[in-house]
Amino acid sequence: MSTTFWIIIAGAIATYLTRIGGHLVISRFDNIHPRVEAGLNAVPAAVLTTLVAPELLNAGPAEWLALVVTAVVSLRGGLMAMFLAGAAALIVARQFVG
Amino acid sequence: MATDVISQSGGKSDFWQGVRLSMPVVVASAPFAVLFGALAVDQGFSVLEAFLMSALVYGGASQMVGIQLFGQHVAPWLIVLSIFAVNFRHVLYSAGIGRRIAHWPIVQQALGYFILTDPQFAVAEARAQSGQTVGFAWYLGLGLPVYLFWIVESGLGALFGKLIPDTHALGIDFLLPIYFLGLVMGFRKRPLWLPVVVASGCASIIAYKTVGSPWHVSIGAIAGVLLAVILPPHHSGVEERP
Secondary structure, three states: OOHHHHHHHHHHHHHHHHHHHHHHHHOOOOOOOHHHHHHHHOHHHHHHHHHHHHHHHHOOHHHHHHHHHHHHHHHHOOHHHHHHHHHHHHHHHHHHHO | OHHHHHHHHHHHHHHHHHHHHHHHHHHHHHHHHHHHHHHHHHOOOOHHHHHHHHHHOOOHHHHHHHHHHHHOOOOHHHHHHHHHHHOOOHHHHHHHHHHHHOOOOHHHHHHHHHOOOHHHHHHHHHHHHOOOOOOHHHHHHHHHHHHHHHHHHHHHHHHHHHHOOOOOOOOHHHHHHHHHHHHHHHOOOOOOHHHHHHHHHHHHHHHHHHOOOOHHHHHHHHHHHHHHHHOOHHHHOOOOOO
């Protein structure tokens, strides 16, 4: 077997450990402390924000416009409407500002 | 017998409800799957290896980092460690989602954790928040199309990567940030949402500038989660139990 193959297998195992690890740790406790529960409830906003925030550093006017449109549409519309509106705004804006 | 039919049709419609929700994810991730396949072959992977990495690792950012380091002839253990680092945020996802899927049989749980990606977690959490059960059929409907498209498109990218058009003009390099912002906004009614977003956002930007990628994700995430843990429980909407 090639080195590449083993890198893929080891990478897959490492990834699966991250996907099941948090559950294995938490499930050892019978009672979840309210503060831990508050922390778990914060996970979606906390992690997803870190996937967007650094993009702001490299974003130009077109990207900013797209994000603003996305945020505004998300106040009213569903996930698909918000996504399509943001993508459309980006494509149109990039025709003008590159 | 009658209840069998009802629960089966219930499962079926749950599955298709999940499939509908998976469509934005399929669209947003498609360019990255194709791009991954193309880059992987460019960096010395075979088509089969590119396909295999998508099928087994199934994490876009970590796959990109992996093949980039591979192309730079970095030591194999360091490549694996980097994949682990990029994917470390999933530890928080699995800690959070465990509460929602604890009622599934163990094999279904094992499979559920395997396809636990960013959107999979966020959309499942949103469903749990709205008071609905996160069932296996629904969860699979949400995750399976994304997985199948991901591996097939990776293979296509590996085979036909040379034919990719100008990705910038089509805006596809920025589709994921748009999608992720939408997901963040979807949680805005949660207690502490704004403080957590501000803390994670600031911490991740500072870490991105100082420590560098990919650690900014874990550092920023931990900052937001810690804030929620530290603030008094009456702010976080979780009852203090005696």
